[in-house]
Amino acid sequence: MPLRQNEDAVAAFEPPMLGEPYLLTPGPLTTSMTTKQAMLRDWGSWDGDFRALTAELRRRLLAMIGDTEGAFDCVPMQGSGTSCVEAMLGTLVPRDGKVLVLANGAYGLRAAQILRVLGRAHTLIDKGDYLPPRGEEVGAALDADPAITHVLAIHCETSSGILNPVEEISQAVYARGRKLLIDSMSAFGAVPADVETLRYEAIVSSANKCIEGVPGFGFVIARKSELEAAKGNSHSLSLDLHDQWAVMEKTGQWRFTPPTHVVAAFIEALLQHAVEGGVAGRGARYANNRDVLVAGMRAVGFETLLADRWLSPIIVTFFCPNDPGFSFPRFYELMKEKGFLIYPGKLTAVESFRIGCIGHLDANVMRSVVSAAAQSLADMKVASAAPAPHVLGERAKLVA
Numbered sequence: 462m463p464l465r466q467n468e469d470a471v472a473a474f475e476p477p478m479l480g481e482p483y484l485l486t487p488g489p490l491t492t493s494m495t496t497k498q499a500m501l502r503d504w505g506s507w508d509g510d511f512r513a514l515t516a517e518l519r520r521r522l523l524a525m526i527g528d529t530e531g532a533f534d535c536v537p538m539q540g541s542g543t544s545c546v547e548a549m550l551g552t553l554v555p556r557d558g559k560v561l562v563l564a565n566g567a568y569g570l571r572a573a574q575i576l577r578v579l580g581r582a583h584t585l586i587d588k589g590d591y592l593p594p595r596g597e598e599v600g601a602a603l604d605a606d607p608a609i610t611h612v613l614a615i616h617c618e619t620s621s622g623i624l625n626p627v628e629e630i631s632q633a634v635y636a637r638g639r640k641l642l643i644d645s646m647s648a649f650g651a652v653p654a655d656v657e658t659l660r661y662e663a664i665v666s667s668a669n670k671c672i673e674g675v676p677g678f679g680f681v682i683a684r685k686s687e688l689e690a691a692k693g694n695s696h697s698l699s700l701d702l703h704d705q706w707a708v709m710e711k712t713g714q715w716r717f718t719p720p721t722h723v724v725a726a727f728i729e730a731l732l733q734h735a736v737e738g739g740v741a742g743r744g745a746r747y748a749n750n751r752d753v754l755v756a757g758m759r760a761v762g763f764e765t766l767l768a769d770r771w772l773s774p775i776i777v778t779f780f781c782p783n784d785p786g787f788s789f790p791r792f793y794e795l796m797k798e799k800g801f802l803i804y805p806g807k808l809t810a811v812e813s814f815r816i817g818c819i820g821h822l823d824a825n826v827m828r829s830v831v832s833a834a835a836q837s838l839a840d841m842k843v844a845s846a847a848p849a850p851h852v853l854g855e856r857a858k859l860v861a
């Protein structure tokens with residue numbers, strides 16, 4: 462299925478630099494040459510030219526959530542994605558608030574760990590490795606505990622690649638007058654987060670995922686009324702989202718040294734995102750990458766952890782083959798020799814690995830990934846990619 466209508470856009474999918482592998486990982490990921498080239502200039506962080514970049518970055522990100530009423534603002538924050546989750550939780554949840562964390566993988570558990578370190582009251586629904594938290598059980602948990610003020614949901618849980626049902630979760634939350642915060646780190650920019658159809662107070666993501674920038678900062682898009690009300694909540698100076706926002710509103714500057722080159726690269730990445738057709742265009746390319754990958758890997762004999770309904774266009778978990786000749790470290794090295802960095806699995810019960818669909822790559826790359834996987838199995842003299850029979854029983858739980 463052709464994704465790109467125009468030849469220039471197709472030609473823009475140049476391979477990584479000579480000798481560089483494709484990163485089939487959920488960020489940092491493969492970036493375009495123009496994004497890398499944007500880092501060749503030095504910027505004065507307080508200079509008007511750089512302040513204009515910051516303003517453009519905020520404006521373009523805000524435009525992605527369809528906030529026609531101007532109720533939200535975008536606050537970029539230095540650091541990794543986790544810093545930004547910590548800034549969001551530490552600033553937007555009042556000190557006497559209580560958070561219900563919905564976990565089905567490492568990132569939900571990390572959010573709970575952040576709250577523990579911050580000393581904020583919280584409670585957890587832990588669904589294990591890959592089962593989605595459903596609206597009904599969220600509603601029941603909220604009914605049972607009136608002290609809960611906020612719910613934290615993970616949009617795409619990158620540990621398994623599951624796309625969690627945030628719309629039904631949001632309905633359950635607001636039907637009970639509570640507030641929703643979303644970690645959309647690995648989904649924002651490719652999966653819609655339109656405030657007209659999905660209600661939330663704040664959503665957090667970072668530069669090096671679906672927008673295809675390089676790592677160095679993240680951003681929280683939050684309702685202005687929540688930002689205004691959050692003065693003095695933060696446990697931290699450098700992670701105080703309210704203060705970062707207030708200073709940026711007043712001066713156009715970041716409070717402390719911004720990652721200037723990373724911001725310049727991000728502006729370039731945002732332009733490419735817009736040229737591709739924004740969230741819809743980016744999401745369509747990733748979905749096609751996933752479809753080509755999953756169909757190809759299944760044809761080789763691999764099985765996905767998740768049933769089709771829950772597969773995100775971000776990253777896919779495959780079961781390791783049961784064949785005694787298969788070894789994941791060896792498979793990883795063979796894939797790397799062929800130019801592809803894949804990602805280990807993060808499941809506790811069964812052996813698995815992950816392949817990302819995001820970054821500056823298209824369906825042609827995914828076809829090469831499938832060929833490389835088939836060849837790597839042949840190199841290891843693995844006759845069948847089928848997983849152990851009992852693991853498929855795990856997947857059957859998801860069909861319900």
Ligand SMILES: *Cc1c(COP(=O)(O)O)cnc(C)c1O
Binds near residue numbers: 619644
């Ligand atoms: C990548 C990611 C994060 C943040 O990870 P960092 O390594 O701190 O950048 C948080 N949540 C999710 C769902 C992610 O995919």
